Amino acid sequence: xxxxxxxxxxxxxxxxxxxxxxxxxxxxxxxxxxxxxxxxxxxxxxxxxxxxxxxxxxxxxxxxxxxxxxxxxxxxxxxxxxxxxxxxxxxxxxxxxxxxxxxxxxxxxxxxxxxxxxxxxxxxxxxxxxxxxxxxxxxxxxxxxxxxxxxxxxxxxxxxxxxxxxxxxx
Ligand SMILES: CC(C)(COP(=O)(O)OP(=O)(O)OC[C@H]1O[C@@H](n2cnc3c(N)ncnc32)[C@H](O)[C@@H]1OP(=O)(O)O)[C@@H](O)C(=O)NCCC(=O)NCCS
Numbered sequence: 360x361x362x363x364x365x366x367x368x369x370x371x372x373x374x375x376x377x378x379x380x381x382x383x384x385x386x387x388x389x390x391x392x393x394x395x396x397x398x399x400x401x402x403x404x405x406x407x408x409x410x411x412x413x414x415x416x417x418x419x420x421x422x423x424x425x426x427x428x429x430x431x432x433x434x435x436x437x438x439x440x441x442x443x444x445x446x447x448x449x450x451x452x453x454x455x456x457x458x459x460x461x462x463x464x465x466x467x468x469x470x471x472x473x474x475x476x477x478x479x480x481x482x483x484x485x486x487x488x489x490x491x492x493x494x495x496x497x498x499x500x501x502x503x504x505x506x507x508x509x510x511x512x513x514x515x516x517x518x519x520x521x522x523x524x525x526x527x528x529x
Pocket of ligand 1: 388457463
């Protein structure tokens, strides 16, 4: 089902999103703070997309493909809520990755607020989490703007500072 925010269209991904997914996830600029680095092969993008589609099939929600309402055919990013296992439990986790051209216009904040509203109201989630690298100040700022707060650390990158876990209760 397609959802609208004031400026964005959020819709479930399809197999046709492979190219924009690879373009965005394969761009070094969108992975500056990602220890795994950008995707280097379209088959990696296909594997990721298949995982997202299975998550949608199994749970009825997941990562959205994101476009502008004024240009709905062009995907500018991916993001939303999915279930992730870390620190010994499955958590509903907020994530996002936007094309460079879309940065700095409040889209991540708009997407993230919509994702929280969806999770608290429609999934009746008691708490939503997010994980961010400590140096990623823009992403930390997005999480703070939507009212998330520090809720521990995740030692997920060997030999480097732990990631920060954020959460917000419904
Ligand atoms: C991080 C990202 C999602 C931000 O998207 P965006 O649409 O530009 O975010 P918004 O415009 O909604 O908000 C960004 C906020 O961070 C601030 N910001 C940007 N760069 C910053 C920096 N270097 N230091 C501190 N704050 C910064 C902005 O000023 C803004 O805050 P403000 O509204 O108070 O001015 C986007 O850059 C992106 O997709 N990056 C690549 C993927 C990624 O890193 N995903 C997150 C993984 S945890």
